[in-house]
Amino acid sequence: MNPLALNESGKTILAMGNDAIVRGGLEAGLGYFSTYPGTPASEIGEGFAALKKQFPHIHTEFSVNEHVAAHGAQGASWANIRSMVTMKHVGMNVASEVLHFAAYSGVKAGFVVVIGSDPGATSSTSEQDDRWYSLHTHLPILEPATIQEAKDFTIRAFELSEQYNLPVILNAPSKLCHNIGSLTLGELPREVQEKGHFERNPTRYINLFGGSVANHRRALESIDVLEKDIPSLSLNKVVPASGKTGFISSSINYLYLMEALALLDILDAPVLKIGISYPLNVKEISEFAEGLDDIIVVEELEGFLEYQIKQLLYDTEIRTPVKGKQIFPRYGELDVDIIAGALSRELGKPLPEAVGTARDSAETLTRDIPPRQGSFCTGCPHRATLYSIVKATDRKVIFAGDIGCYTLSCLPPFSAFDWVTCMNCGVGIAQGMLQKIEGEKVIAYVGDSTFFHSGIPNVINAVQQNADLVLVILDNKWVAMTGHQPSPTTNVSIHGEKLDPVDIKGLLKSIGVKYIRSIDPFNIKGSIAAVRDALRQEGGVRVIIAEQECALQYARRIKINPPEYKVYYQIEEGRCQLCNECYVDLGCPAIRKDYNETGHFYYIEEAACLRCGSCRDLCPNGAIVRTEIKLHPGTARETEKVS
Amino acid sequence: MIRYDILICGIGGQGAISLGTILKLAAIHEGLTVVGAERRGGAQREGVVTSNVRYRGLEKGEPFDERKMAVSGLIPAAGADMMISMEPLEALRHVQYLNKNSIVIINDFPLIPVSVRIGDSDYPDREEIYSRIRQVTRHVHIHNIEELSKSRFNSLKQVNTLSLGIAYAVGNMPISEESLLATVKNQFPDFEKNRAAFELGMETGRSAGR
Numbered sequence: 001m002n003p004l005a006l007n008e009s010g011k012t013i014l015a016m017g018n019d020a021i022v023r024g025g026l027e028a029g030l031g032y033f034s035t036y037p038g039t040p041a042s043e044i045g046e047g048f049a050a051l052k053k054q055f056p057h058i059h060t061e062f063s064v065n066e067h068v069a070a071h072g073a074q075g076a077s078w079a080n081i082r083s084m085v086t087m088k089h090v091g092m093n094v095a096s097e098v099l100h101f102a103a104y105s106g107v108k109a110g111f112v113v114v115i116g117s118d119p120g121a122t123s124s125t126s127e128q129d130d131r132w133y134s135l136h137t138h139l140p141i142l143e144p145a146t147i148q149e150a151k152d153f154t155i156r157a158f159e160l161s162e163q164y165n166l167p168v169i170l171n172a173p174s175k176l177c178h179n180i181g182s183l184t185l186g187e188l189p190r191e192v193q194e195k196g197h198f199e200r201n202p203t204r205y206i207n208l209f210g211g212s213v214a215n216h217r218r219a220l221e222s223i224d225v226l227e228k229d230i231p232s233l234s235l236n237k238v239v240p241a242s243g244k245t246g247f248i249s250s251s252i253n254y255l256y257l258m259e260a261l262a263l264l265d266i267l268d269a270p271v272l273k274i275g276i277s278y279p280l281n282v283k284e285i286s287e288f289a290e291g292l293d294d295i296i297v298v299e300e301l302e303g304f305l306e307y308q309i310k311q312l313l314y315d316t317e318i319r320t321p322v323k324g325k326q327i328f329p330r331y332g333e334l335d336v337d338i339i340a341g342a343l344s345r346e347l348g349k350p351l352p353e354a355v356g357t358a359r360d361s362a363e364t365l366t367r368d369i370p371p372r373q374g375s376f377c378t379g380c381p382h383r384a385t386l387y388s389i390v391k392a393t394d395r396k397v398i399f400a401g402d403i404g405c406y407t408l409s410c411l412p413p414f415s416a417f418d419w420v421t422c423m424n425c426g427v428g429i430a431q432g433m434l435q436k437i438e439g440e441k442v443i444a445y446v447g448d449s450t451f452f453h454s455g456i457p458n459v460i461n462a463v464q465q466n467a468d469l470v471l472v473i474l475d476n477k478w479v480a481m482t483g484h485q486p487s488p489t490t491n492v493s494i495h496g497e498k499l500d501p502v503d504i505k506g507l508l509k510s511i512g513v514k515y516i517r518s519i520d521p522f523n524i525k526g527s528i529a530a531v532r533d534a535l536r537q538e539g540g541v542r543v544i545i546a547e548q549e550c551a552l553q554y555a556r557r558i559k560i561n562p563p564e565y566k567v568y569y570q571i572e573e574g575r576c577q578l579c580n581e582c583y584v585d586l587g588c589p590a591i592r593k594d595y596n597e598t599g600h601f602y603y604i605e606e607a608a609c610l611r612c613g614s615c616r617d618l619c620p621n622g623a624i625v626r627t628e629i630k631l632h633p634g635t636a637r638e639t640e641k642v643s
Numbered sequence: 644m645i646r647y648d649i650l651i652c653g654i655g656g657q658g659a660i661s662l663g664t665i666l667k668l669a670a671i672h673e674g675l676t677v678v679g680a681e682r683r684g685g686a687q688r689e690g691v692v693t694s695n696v697r698y699r700g701l702e703k704g705e706p707f708d709e710r711k712m713a714v715s716g717l718i719p720a721a722g723a724d725m726m727i728s729m730e731p732l733e734a735l736r737h738v739q740y741l742n743k744n745s746i747v748i749i750n751d752f753p754l755i756p757v758s759v760r761i762g763d764s765d766y767p768d769r770e771e772i773y774s775r776i777r778q779v780t781r782h783v784h785i786h787n788i789e790e791l792s793k794s795r796f797n798s799l800k801q802v803n804t805l806s807l808g809i810a811y812a813v814g815n816m817p818i819s820e821e822s823l824l825a826t827v828k829n830q831f832p833d834f835e836k837n838r839a840a841f842e843l844g845m846e847t848g849r850s851a852g853r
Contacts, residue, residue: 014667014677122682147678179716180664181678181697182671239709258713267710336719354742358721358779362739365775369735370764372654372756374690412761584761589689593755607799 004047005054007188015183017150017176021114022047024154025084026055028110029189031196032076033060034069036453037482038088039123040174041116045086045485057194062485065423065453066091070098070113077111077167078205079196082158086114090422092130094454096137102167103138103222104215105204109196110158111167113139116177119300120333123174125403125420127331129301131171134278138219140226141169141278142235143251147183150176153275155186156235164226166219171277173300175333176252227279235275236284243268245347246288249298250274250305253334257298260340264349277305282312289313289320296346297324300334373411378590379551379610381521382406382474386414387586387618388519388527389443389472397441397535398433402426404447405481405550406474413587423450427458431467441470441535448475449487452502456511462541463512470534471543473504476550484553492557508543515542522548524617551610567611568627569604575623576602582615582624591615644711645675645700645817648718649810652693652737653729654754655683658803662727663694665807665826672822675700680716689757691733698817725814727806729788730754735772738779746782746814748806748848749773752789784813786847792840801840804831808844 003013004023015023021044025033035045048060059076063069066087073085087095092115099113121127134141140160144153150172157168207215230236239258247269249257254273261269272288274280289295297306306324313322327342328334337359344351376383386409393416401407401420410417419425426444434442446455451473462469479485486493488502508516515537519527527546534542571582571591583591583602590608593600604615604624616624649666653659660681670677679695695718701707721742728734734749741747751769758764777783786809792801804827810816811823827841828834 012671014664014671175680175716178683179678179680180667181716182676252715255713255715256717258710259715259719262710263719335717336715336722340719352721354721355719358739358742361779362720365738365778366736369732369767370756370758372689372691372732372736373758374655375757412757412763587757587760593760 002050002054005051006185009185009187012182012184014180015147016043016178016180017147017172018043018116018178019047020147020150020183021086021154021170021172022051023183023185024151025112026051027151027186027188028155028158029082029192030084030158031058031081031193032073032083033058033085034063034072034083035061035086036063036066036069036091036094037479037485038091038116039482040118040177041086041088041114041172042482042485043177044114044116046483055192057192062479064488066095067098070095070102073111073113074098074102074167076196077107077109079198080108081193081196082110084112084114086116088124089115089117089128089130090124090126091115092133093422096133099133099137099139099167101207103219104207104212106165106218106222107161107167108199110161112154112157112161112170113167114154114170114172117171117173119173125422127301129304130169131277131304132302134169138223139167139169139278140164140223140276141171142275143171143277144176144275145251145254145273147176147179147181149275151183151186153235160226160233164222166222166226171251173252179252223279227281230276230279230281231284233276237273237275238288239271239273241268241270243270244293246270246272246292246295247298248272248274248285248288248295248305248309250277251299253298253300253339256334256336256339259336260343263336263340263352263355264343264347266343266347266349274305278308280305280308280312282316285309285312286316286318289318292320295320295322296327296343297322298328298334298339299324302330374408375411375587375589376405376408377551378588378608379555379612380405381476381546381548381551381612382409383586383588384521384524384548384612384614385472385474385527385546386416387614388521388524389531390414390416390585392528392531393441393443393535397443398430400426400430400442400444400469402444402446402450404450404474405476406445406447409445413585423453424455424458427455427462427469427471430469431458431462431465434467434469435465442468443531443535444469444471446471446473448473448477448489448504449479451504452488456507459508459513459541460511466540468539469541470531471541472531473543473545475504475545475547478550478553480550480552484550504545513541513543515540516545517543518545518547520548521546522612522614522617524614551612555610565628565630568606568629569609569611569613569616570625570627571602571604572623572625573601575621577621577623578602579620581618581620586615586618588615644702644705645698647698647724647815647817648722649696649725649727649816650693650718650723650737650740651696651727651729652691652733654733655690655692657692657729657754659692659694659729661830662803662806663696665803665823665830666696666818668830669818669822669826670696670698672825673818675817678714678716689754691736693737700817725810725816727810729802729806731769731772732756732766734776735767738776741776741779743780744782745780747776747780747784748810748813749776749783749785750789750802750806751785751787782813784809784848791843791847795843796836796840801836804837804840805844805847808841808846809848811841812845812848
């Protein structure tokens, strides 16, 4: 039984921050959910998808991009059904056009936008702070700190959305999304509303001429009303004390702050914990500030609370100094150590000796240890594709990078990636650059999901402008990087049900691409030849589709439906010339090194190998042999892996 | 006040996340509050993975105090009561979380990083790794858990429960054996095999190791 579906109010379960948001949606009686997957928010979509059976009335979709996802949720809200859209922080850039109109036109049923933010950019190409958007979208922001609040604030967000006629944003940083711990469940609704109804409301829904100005005014008025009500909403709280230095914080930074204060033995500091970070209530802030000698604002990134607090206090008599980004970094993640260190310097309070020693000695003890970077999984078709591209080009082309698992090709051993910014930066930047460079070849990458997200307009533009480039579509049939959500090219579900995928070739033909070739990445020789041929052609967009399912999904499927035979790949020691093609240039993690009396040798770790066969195809010495063993029906088992 | 922080580290795919889940579910079974963020390997392999497990609870009759009970998802420097590292180098990489009382369990089974594979750096000598960790804490327990699992169970599937048994034997987790075993029973198939692995782990933990 999925614990998120339990109808046992008061029961405590183990849940991830993202699960808590799912449960909040269930308890709030949500009927529509859309998302474009992105770390750290991906598990919210997976959570709803996994609850399809228990909650059949909830429409759950992995949309083509965040813009579409946000519009969909707005549509459901206007049909009087509570709706949620989730995305990672950079998804907000894509959805922002929709969300800039959302306050103008308001909601019918509650409309909640969940943003998974990524301070420290551990799984993103930027660490932008989406909270700043609200200064012009005028969407209220709730910032839960704990797993429990992630659920409770989600429910509050739906209520506030309806009460103030505004979509409400729930901002959850990655360290909350991926915090896993105790969650106490609340009640599930007794009845669910399966279908809604659209009621015309031209004054709010038609943003034309003076209508949009009137809606702008209404949005601002709604925010003003909400601002005045904040003290009565119990979203913010004061931890009172008699000290003269007060702290204001929100989100997980509040927890870091409380731990840092305890470490520094500062037990008399008043703390204002902000649960709603836009708008702020001037009365609440000034009452907290009054009588204090200093206020220190603790938040990640560029100082959104500090900016607002200073602005609000400017209109009052209060002149308490407010410090924030003078003390804490404006970039990167915060944690207890960074906050405790900064406060120790600022307030002249020493760190406990053990903490100081640990940090100093760790620096010396770990000085020269090798870093560990990510790598393509064993059996990953992208690894094979990248190997072939590097061999075909000797890296003497410009590599227009993009976002997906294949972004790892920026790392050794491939190092075949010249830039990565946002979605579809590959073709997009390349086709402009190509108008102004000469004599250089360009290979642009795009994954299937990224192509559908926002790649099609870029490719049309490149075709129309006759950009001379080779586009490699790495079609692995899933949104793999974020945990295998379906993509428009997913042709068979993990359980083997046939789906109806988009025909990429037909699509490319119809937009005027004349050169389209499919390759099987595991056929290394064929792939190298195909890349060379595409590069030799003159002018225009040439597309190579590297088609092979994500290895992890493939491995899962054969566990469910085992094949009748088993294949083994082995390195014949006598034939192996230690040339390093497989061990270094392909870099497959299943190929291992060991030592004997005569020196080193390579072998394939059977338990790790996914039988893609790339190594055998590329071995110049024919040293890798393939053996096929037919198994008795029903006994085929996938090799054991530690899980 | 009950507080006990465990840092689990390893490489993507090694089971650090599942081990963290078992320790957290056991806390809920026990009636403790638990939190802890995970650093996941993403879709890619061979990246560093950590799981923070932070137990909190009130003693009988102890009043709730927000200043003491507020707990974030990340263990601060010198804050780990226990570290379970699935790999030697990763134990050293996370040495800043240890203090002189920390209990460390290390799986003596190196996994070679890509940077070493391509010749950019060397994997440090294991004795050197262990001696550096011992400069911080003397309570270091080193066992080749992979080998143990392979030799006793002819499989790598028992690595997690073996680790759990070792950790339970050498640490002072505020969790009962019954809660741990009940969780293992719920989470893993083949309970008898896992119970045997847990017991073998406890026995191994009590033995000297390296």
